[in-house]
Amino acid sequence: xxxxxxxxxxxxxxxxxxxxxxxxxxxxxxxxxxxxxxxxxxxxxxxxxxxxxxxxxxxxxxxxxxxxxxxxxxxxxxxxxxxxxxxxxxxxxxxxxxxxxxxxxxxxxxxxxxxxxxxxxxxxxxxxxxxxxxxxxxxxxxxxxxxxxxxxxxxxxxxxxxxxxxxxxxxxxxxxxxxxxxxxxxxxxxxxxxxxxxxxxxxxxxxxxxxxxxxxxxxxxxxxxxxxxxxxxxxxxxxxxxxxxxxxxxxxxxxxxxxxxxxxxxxxxxxxxxxxxxxxxxxxxxxxxxxxxxx
Amino acid sequence: xxxxxxxxxxxxxxxxxxxxxxxxxxxxxxxxxxxxxxxxxxxxxxxxxxxxxxxxxxxxxxxxxxxxxxxxxxxxxxxxxxxxxxxxxxxxxxxxxxxxxxxxxxxxxxxxxxxxxxxxxxxxxxxxxxxxxxxxxxxxxxxxxxxxxxxxxxxxxxxxxxxx
Numbered sequence: 001x002x003x004x005x006x007x008x009x010x011x012x013x014x015x016x017x018x019x020x021x022x023x024x025x026x027x028x029x030x031x032x033x034x035x036x037x038x039x040x041x042x043x044x045x046x047x048x049x050x051x052x053x054x055x056x057x058x059x060x061x062x063x064x065x066x067x068x069x070x071x072x073x074x075x076x077x078x079x080x081x082x083x084x085x086x087x088x089x090x091x092x093x094x095x096x097x098x099x100x101x102x103x104x105x106x107x108x109x110x111x112x113x114x115x116x117x118x119x120x121x122x123x124x125x126x127x128x129x130x131x132x133x134x135x136x137x138x139x140x141x142x143x144x145x146x147x148x149x150x151x152x153x154x155x156x157x158x159x160x161x162x163x164x165x166x167x168x169x170x171x172x173x174x175x176x177x178x179x180x181x182x183x184x185x186x187x188x189x190x191x192x193x194x195x196x197x198x199x200x201x202x203x204x205x206x207x208x209x210x211x212x213x214x215x216x217x218x219x220x221x222x223x224x225x226x227x228x229x230x231x232x233x234x235x236x237x238x239x240x241x242x243x244x245x246x247x248x249x250x251x252x253x254x255x256x257x258x259x260x261x262x263x264x265x266x267x268x269x270x271x272x273x274x275x276x277x278x279x280x281x282x283x284x285x286x287x288x289x290x291x292x293x294x295x
Numbered sequence: 296x297x298x299x300x301x302x303x304x305x306x307x308x309x310x311x312x313x314x315x316x317x318x319x320x321x322x323x324x325x326x327x328x329x330x331x332x333x334x335x336x337x338x339x340x341x342x343x344x345x346x347x348x349x350x351x352x353x354x355x356x357x358x359x360x361x362x363x364x365x366x367x368x369x370x371x372x373x374x375x376x377x378x379x380x381x382x383x384x385x386x387x388x389x390x391x392x393x394x395x396x397x398x399x400x401x402x403x404x405x406x407x408x409x410x411x412x413x414x415x416x417x418x419x420x421x422x423x424x425x426x427x428x429x430x431x432x433x434x435x436x437x438x439x440x441x442x443x444x445x446x447x448x449x450x451x452x453x454x455x456x457x458x459x
Contacts, residue, residue, distance in 0.1 A: 128366060158367055185373050197377040220366040226374045229419060 019058050019103030024096050025078055030164045033084050034129065035094050036070070039102065040078045047104070049073050051137035052111025052216075052244055052272045056252050057081065058103035062089040066249035066267065069107065070132040072139035082132035082164065108252045109271050112137050112216055112242060120214045121149035123206070125227055127156050127198050127219025131164045133244055133271075134218050138172065145177060152179045152206060156198030156219075160184050160191045181205055199226045203233070210235035216272075218244040228275055241275035306375055306421050307355040311348055313414050316390040318344040320410060323394025324403045333400050336450050340407065340443050347436050354432065404451045411443045 026038035041047065047055065049069050058064035065087070071080035083093045096102070114137075122141055126134045134153075141148050153172060157163040163184070173180045181201035183194035194201055198219070213236060217227050224243055231241055245266050250258035252267045259266035262281040264273075321341035325334050365371055397403040415437055422433045 158370075185370075197373045199374060200377045203377075220370060221364055222366075222371045222374055226377070229422075233416075233419065 017105070019056070019064075019105045021101050022104045024098050024100045024102065026098060027096065030082065030166075031162050033086075033162070034082055034132075034164060035085075036080055036082050036165075037093065037096065038071075038078050038080050039104070041104070042101070046073075046076045047079055047107055049079065049107035049136075050111040051114060051140045052133055053107040053109050054133075054246070054249065054252065054267075054271065055081070055104050055106030055108065057089075057093070058105075059089060059092050060103075062092045064103070065089050066108070066246075066252045068133035068136070068244075068246060068271070070135045072136050072143055074140055074143035082129070082135075084129055106252070109267055110269065112244075112272050114140065117214045118147050119149065121152070121209065121212050123150075123152045123154070123208060123213050123215040123231075125154045125198060125202060125215060125217045125219070127223040128158060128162070129164065130218030130220070130223075130244075131155055131157075133246065134216060135165055135168060137216055139168075142172070142175075142178075149212060150179065151177065152181075152208070154181045154183075154198055154202045154206060156183045156185065156196075156201075158185045160188050179206075197226075198223065199230050202227065203230050206234075208234055208236070210237070210240075214240050214242065216242045216244070218246070238276035238279060239274055242272050243275055243278065244270070244272045245278075246271050305372065307351050309375060310351045310417065310421060311355075313417060314344045314347045314351065317341075317410055317414065318348070319388075319390040320394045320407065323391045324397065324407075327395055327397070330400060332453065333403065333450065336446050337403075337407070339446070340411075343439055343443065347439070350432055350436065401451065401454045404447055404454060408444055408447045408451070411440050411447065415440045415444075 021042035022039040023042060024037055025040050026036075028036040028038075030036050047069075049055070050073060052068070054066050054068040056064050057067050067081045067083065069079055070082045071078070083090050085091045085094050093102070122137075124134050124138055138151070138153060141151050145151075155163075155169070163169065163182075169180070169182060172178045173182070181194070183196055183198060183201050184191060185195075185197055187193075187195045215227075215231055215236060217224060219227070228238075228241060232238070245259075245261070249267050249271075250256045254265040254268040257265075261278070264270070264277075264281065318341055321337040321344065325337050325341070393406065394403070397406065418433055418437050418440070422430050422437075
């Protein structure tokens with residue numbers, strides 16, 4: 001028998017499963033359903049994530065769930081996540097207070113290919129809570145502004161009260177080097193801005209140079225096909241349209257199969273995909289009918 | 296509570312509506328004593344709209360099982376309404392009234408061109424939600440709408456030439 005020190009060195013795979021402690025350092029309510037949590041690793045290290053990646057958050061007694069980063073990796077002192085109160089874990093996270101601890105592991109997944117996006121015009125299109133993961137990219141571009149061309153943001157929420165990151169929206173709107181178009185699906189008595197789904201200002205008010213534009217799109221499943229049609233109409237090619245598909249995340253490691261799209265795992269191969277990657281995959285209901293026989 | 300679902304067949308109802316509005320406009324213009332040249336093109340276009348109604352109705356039968364999850368009820372319809380915002384008419388009655396109200400044949404032809412262009416925009420969108428086998432049919436309809444536009448543009452040129 002070989003001595004232990006003669007055995008081949010193997011990767012410590014437990015690190016993939018072992019959460020690190022992170023402390024809540026700030027909490028902000030963004031809407032009735034959403035809170036923003038600012039977190040810091042107890043070890044004071046950084047997670048070194050990329051825009052569009054996600055992490056696993058856990059609370060003892062409640063479980064674990066994948067949640068996208070909504071802060072830019074350029075802001076290294078802490079990281080932020082946006083939590084929708086939709087289940088036991090997320091509702092418990094709404095009750096967290098500064099000083100409380102959560103478990104985190106990650107980052108996971110393939111985010112936005114920022115190296116390929118450098119030098120190009122960036123068109124971000126967000127629907128509803130899709131603004132949360134896109135905020136990471138938008139602030140990344142804001143912090144490295146000279147490395148990118150035009151920055152255009154089209155954001156639509158269902159109602160004015162459901163708009164996220166109102167402070168950020170105001171900051172981006174005020175910047176000379178950002179072009180913003182905000183809309184709501186259903187206006188209320190106080191709303192004076194645009195009304196209608198996000199594809200309306202995208203179609204009517206946004207002019208792009210399709211050859212030098214990369215579009216980053218995050219929103220509800222029904223939004224993607226309509227956004228894709230508008231972008232193709234503007235002359236873009238499927239290769240330059242990036243969709244983040246965050247639905248059905250569970251384990252984050254390609255083990256549980258919850259997020260499988262034909263031969264792809266959204267949690268591992270994505271969540272960010274080029275539209276061209278999704279076109280032949282019948283289970284990508286965001287872009288094709290599920291009974292589509294095309295393979 | 297179950298998640299709201301959009302029945303994709305609804306989009307084909309909207310396509311059928313667009314065709315019916317076109318049909319009402321063309322037949323209305325013919326009834327308003329259009330010239331022979333205009334009547335000929337409008338009758339051809341009206342026949343094609345009838346055929347498109349049948350094609351979309353057939354497609355709708357096959358789509359019955361297809362649903363899309365929504366984040367709130369009516370979300371997909373909001374996007375579809377956004378897609379068809381540029382539609383020339385919103386109801387069949389409006390199409391009929393517009394046919395009766397046009398000042399001259401040139402205006403009727405220009406309105407018909409707009410009608411066909413907005414139909415093409417809409418059908419380009421619905422191509423995204425039908426099965427690949429049905430996309431060829433939608434493509435064929437779009438190609439026919441393009442042919443309508445070409446004939447209408449020729450007619451418009453002839454009418455303008457007449458006026459000059």
